[in-house]
Amino acid sequence: MPTVAVYRKEHFNAAHRLHNDAFDEATNDKIFGKCNNPHFHGHNYELIVKVTGEPDKQTGYVIDLKALSDIIKENVLKRFDHKNLNLDVSEFKNLNPTAENIVIVIYNILRPLINSAFGLQVRLYETERNFVEYPA
Amino acid sequence: MVYLTRIEHFNAAHKLYNPAWSKEKNEAVFGECANENWHGHNFELYVTVKGFPDKDTGFIMDAKKLSQLIQEQVTEKLDHKNLNLDVDFLSGKLCSTENLVVEIWKQLQPHLPAHASLHSLKLYETPRIFVEYFGENL
Numbered sequence: 001m002p003t004v005a006v007y008r009k010e011h012f013n014a015a016h017r018l019h020n021d022a023f024d025e026a027t028n029d030k031i032f033g034k035c036n037n038p039h040f041h042g043h044n045y046e047l048i049v050k051v052t053g054e055p056d057k058q059t060g061y062v063i064d065l066k067a068l069s070d071i072i073k074e075n076v077l078k079r080f081d082h083k084n085l086n087l088d089v090s091e092f093k094n095l096n097p098t099a100e101n102i103v104i105v106i107y108n109i110l111r112p113l114i115n116s117a118f119g120l121q122v123r124l125y126e127t128e129r130n131f132v133e134y135p136a
Numbered sequence: 137m138v139y140l141t142r143i144e145h146f147n148a149a150h151k152l153y154n155p156a157w158s159k160e161k162n163e164a165v166f167g168e169c170a171n172e173n174w175h176g177h178n179f180e181l182y183v184t185v186k187g188f189p190d191k192d193t194g195f196i197m198d199a200k201k202l203s204q205l206i207q208e209q210v211t212e213k214l215d216h217k218n219l220n221l222d223v224d225f226l227s228g229k230l231c232s233t234e235n236l237v238v239e240i241w242k243q244l245q246p247h248l249p250a251h252a253s254l255h256s257l258k259l260y261e262t263p264r265i266f267v268e269y270f271g272e273n274l
Contacts, residue, residue: 013262015149015174015218039218042149042176044262084149084173127147127178 001054005119006061008049008068012081015042016097019086040084043126045102047072049110052119063118071113076106099126103134139255141184142202146215149176150231153220174218180266181211182258183244187251197252209243233261237269245271 017040018032028036035041049072053062079089085097091105103124114120125131151174152166162170169175183206187196213223219231225243229235237259245254260266 011262013175013177015176034216037216037218037222039221040149040174040176041147041216041218042174043147044178082168082171082175084171084175087173088171127145 001057003052003119004055004062005050005052006063006065006068007051008065008072010047010049010069010072010077012045012047012077013042014045014080014083014085015040016085016092017041018096018098020096040086045080046125046131047076047106048123048125050119050121050123051114052121053115053117063114068114071110075109075113099124099130099132100134103132107134137186138189138196139184139186140196140199140202140252141182142199142206144181144183144203144206144211146179146181146211147176148179148214148217148219149174150219151175152230152232154230174220177261179214180260181206181240182256182260184255184257185248185252186255187253190251197249202252205247206244209247210240213243233259233265233267237267238274241269241271241274245274 017037018035019028020031023031049068051063051068055062083089085092085102092101095101095105103122106124107120107122110122111120121133121135123131123133151171152169153162153172154165157165183202185197185202189196213225217223219226219236225239226236229239237257240259241254241257248254254271256268256270258266258268
């Protein structure tokens with residue numbers, strides 16, 4: 001059977017700031033600029049989850065997209081939507097919530113929840129024009 | 137009369153929270169938007185001016201100048217900010233998108249040239265939620 005990629009798109013809104021405790025104020029400001037605002041700023045994030053595999057002979061599905069949506073909602077959106085990524089999401093307690101790190105965290109949350117026979121790739125839009133993908 | 141629209145964007149944190157109410161009442165009314173640690177959005181701002189094309193330039197107003205004006209008067213004050221804490225013209229106001237669009241009008245309107253008057257503002261909080269304002273009752 002041929003391998004097919006299926007995609008589910010979800011979104012969440014969150015506040016964050018980019019900051020490294022190991023840097024002094026001037027270095028944080030120099031590297032992260034306005035993203036370092038101590039009062040935070042925020043984004044509408046768009047999340048695209050890609051699952052690749054062979055369509056099941058009985059159902060014709062690679063994965064039931066409703067089931068995939070439920071997995072993303074339950075394990076990612078419930079914890080990220082309308083939250084402050086730095087303060088409310090435990091994974092970022094000691095990890096800078098850049099788009100790069102967010103996409104890795106989301107991948108690591110989802111990977112054990114999706115059949116290991118399937119490929120998984122996550123794309124995250126921070127703005128319409130800035131997006132990241134993992135694994136690369 | 138011709139209408140010219142310029143689109144600008146900014147990213148910001150905010151929360152919907154009425155300090156006159158208890159935490160419980162805020163959560164009942166504003167739900168997850170009342171999160172005390174803030175949340176955030178990519179805002180899209182559509183600014184529409186109206187006028188007659190100038191005989192010499194064909195412009196109602198130079199769109200590049202309109203962009204600079206919006207950036208100077210509005211988006212530079214909002215971009216990568218916390219709307220509740222960092223913005224002088226929102227101080228003491230509830231940071232709903234409705235209130236925000238009215239306050240943006242007040243910032244921008246006095247700076248437009250006489251031949252290109254402000255017609256409307258459209259402000260997207262998410263791709264599926266937006267407000268419009270035409271300057272009524274100011």
